Amino acid sequence: xxxxxxxxxxxxxxxxxxxxxxxxxxxxxxxxxxxxxxxxxxxxxxxxxxxxxxxxxxxxxxxxxxxxxxxxxxxxxxxxxxxxxxxxxxxxxxxxxxxxxxxxxxxxxxxxxxxxxxxxxxxxxxxxxxxxxxxxxxxxxxxxxxxxxxxxxxxxxxxxxxxxxxxxxxxxxxxxxxxxxxxxxxxxxxxxxxxxxxxxxxxxxxxxxxxxxxxxxxxxxxxxxxxxxxxxxxxxxxxxxxxxxxxxxxxxxxxxxxxxxxxxxxxxxxxxxxxxxxxxxxxxxxxxxxxxxxxxx
Ligand code: CA
Ligand code: ZN
Numbered sequence: 001x002x003x004x005x006x007x008x009x010x011x012x013x014x015x016x017x018x019x020x021x022x023x024x025x026x027x028x029x030x031x032x033x034x035x036x037x038x039x040x041x042x043x044x045x046x047x048x049x050x051x052x053x054x055x056x057x058x059x060x061x062x063x064x065x066x067x068x069x070x071x072x073x074x075x076x077x078x079x080x081x082x083x084x085x086x087x088x089x090x091x092x093x094x095x096x097x098x099x100x101x102x103x104x105x106x107x108x109x110x111x112x113x114x115x116x117x118x119x120x121x122x123x124x125x126x127x128x129x130x131x132x133x134x135x136x137x138x139x140x141x142x143x144x145x146x147x148x149x150x151x152x153x154x155x156x157x158x159x160x161x162x163x164x165x166x167x168x169x170x171x172x173x174x175x176x177x178x179x180x181x182x183x184x185x186x187x188x189x190x191x192x193x194x195x196x197x198x199x200x201x202x203x204x205x206x207x208x209x210x211x212x213x214x215x216x217x218x219x220x221x222x223x224x225x226x227x228x229x230x231x232x233x234x235x236x237x238x239x240x241x242x243x244x245x246x247x248x249x250x251x252x253x254x255x256x257x258x259x260x261x262x263x264x265x266x267x268x269x270x271x272x273x274x275x276x277x278x279x280x281x282x283x284x285x286x287x288x289x290x291x292x293x294x295x296x297x
Pocket of ligand 1: 036132133154156181
């Protein structure tokens with residue numbers, strides 16, 4: 001199996017980036033990645049305002065997937081996520097939903113062992129492994145790795161976990177996949193601005209799907225399909241994600257708009273992935289029992 005070390009990174013998803021690794025269509029490979037601070041925060045004395053933010057949010061890649069062409073879909077199966085033995089959570093003025101009320105920066109190192117994150121002596125959290133940044137190159141322009149969008153990127157969506165598949169539109173030859181930003185735990189919203197940020201290793205399989213138009217990321221697991229939409233406001237994200245969920249039910253279940261609309265309303269949940277990355281990422285969860293087919297693509 002090809003194993004890609006963490007030293008070749010991008011800070012922008014950019015069609016000008018040359019791929020540094022190549023995988024075959026359907027190949028399983030591993031990627032090592034630092035945490036979102038590029039390992040700059042190792043002790044409680046390392047404070048968020050004192051680190052070099054220019055090397056934050058690096059993503060390992062770009063990884064070319066042979067055969068991927070603009071207009072295709074890249075399916076990325078998340079086969080495994082393994083962590084370092086600790087994670088970090090910083091708070092700092094301006095960070096997260098309550099950032100305006102934070103006076104002093106503060107860093108917490110959180111040990112991770114035996115499937116738990118030891119938040120304090122009395123509070124331990126079952127890990128909910130996830131990948132924060134998973135994306136492909138846009139068609140034109142460049143998008144910072146801290147920002148989510150139609151290309152994926154910093155989606156910070158907790159359903160991007162072991163056993164899930166992420167479908168991304170392909171905009172450039174080879175797709176130029178890049179990945180980073182593992183979280184041992186994170187809730188919907190990523191409300192303080194971070195998950196339990198950790199370095200680690202992910203095992204992925206990348207498959208090219210031809211002839212299936214896709215405009216924005218979709219996540220699928222054994223139970224549901226999630227239509228993601230990243231927009232400036234919750235209202236816009238909700239409109240876009242709901243419209244795509246209804247369209248999915250119209251197309252794949254061969255339903256009229258009224259039937260698809262009420263089926264979605266009867267079964268599907270609207271949720272937020274993250275509200276802290278400058279834009280919002282909204283997701284509509286359509287359970288598979290509402291669908292009369294097995295896999296999204
Ligand atoms: Ca993130
Ligand atoms: Zn993160």
